[in-house]
Amino acid sequence: MLPTPAIAALREQFPLITELMALQPLSWFNPRIAPAAEGLNDVGLTAHDVAQASARLARFAPYLAKAFPQTQASGGIIESPVVPLPAMQAALGMPSGQLWLKQDSHLPISGSIKARGGIYEVLKHAEMLALDAGLLKEGDDYSVLASDAVRAFLGQYAIAVGSTGNLGLSIGIMSARLGFRATVHMSADARQWKKDKLRSHGVTVVEYATDYSVAVEAGRKQAEGDPACHFVDDENSHDLFLGYAVAGQRLKQQFEAAGVAVDADHPLFVYLPCGVGGGPGGVAFGLKLAFGDCVHCVFVEPTHSPCMLLGVHTGLHEQISVQEIGIDNVTAADGLAVGRPSGFVGRAMQRLIDGYATVTDEELYRLLATLEQTQGLCLEPSAVAGFAGIPPVLAAPQYQANLTRATHLVWGTGGSMVPQEEMAAYVARGRALLAAGAA
């Protein structure tokens, strides 16, 4: 925690900090929001970079279809469905517009949004090593990477990452399948089943009693001592970010196929759960490239972990943590339990994110149970956070003109791999809270 006078000075300069410290759900709309054409200049990456990432994933598709048979149906492309939620929309009392869900909860291989960025970064690293060693040539069918010879070659190299759980699952499963030695440094929030699953894939799991930032630092240190080890840096990686950004063009095609209009008269609002920021930031970058000013992105964080809101609002980015203003970073939303945001993402997206909202754990459980009851869909607590961004948008004066024709897309970031008993307990918790609220 910062010294009391320093906190008092911050609260004086930024009254919102007092509200954050009270742990009440709140929203903040970004006064610096700019037209996409201007805001995209802050990113330091371009549409060309995203197109290259997309092309790389296409090259790897034959390999993925072979290594992970569950991706055969999509030709080795890791993508999730987008589905309308009419019953959930009615339950939430949304009078107009259309509510949709992006089911990253059902992405193949690792069952969360991390299957985008995490897998992309591992594939890119493997491609570079295999090309350098002459085991792969331009124009090759990448399914050659599934051979024992390539696996043995990649076994000389290591990949490490620090994670609250889902990034570790993606990096660990993908790395181990390619033959890399993989180590995942897990924070205290990480669920036991995620550690068990990784170990069953032959991944080394190092457990920490502390939070995410400490696990990342420990992982970074250990990796620095090993020249054969590639550290996946969740706080700063451009490759992770680009892997997420590929989602923008893909969503555009999905909406076109589904007949969902997104244009100046039909705005698209996208609600993204935010932890360190790489996932939602990368996806939002791709969305801004694909839809320009017609898309409005809102990040949602737990009231106990509002790190990106704190960093962007104060302009201090990674120079401030929620713990420094006395917030504990303890939340049931394990994927969002991050106290210090990515400075790279906060700065890159500082004029492209419309707003930020916070949500309590109780509300996450209620949303989770309502989604299960109305649509029969099961998401993990982190993954339903987006729904909490809707009421502030519906109430915001600047959006009123076109709200009746708006599409609201909640990015459902994870959940399909949660063990059944654990999911049943989440739903029971939410139902109990709903019943208590109705009484």
Ligand SMILES: *Cc1c(COP(=O)(O)O)cnc(C)c1O
């Ligand atoms: C990691 C994660 C997020 C947030 O992604 P960040 O890159 O940490 O901001 C959201 N939802 C789930 C389920 C996650 O695992």
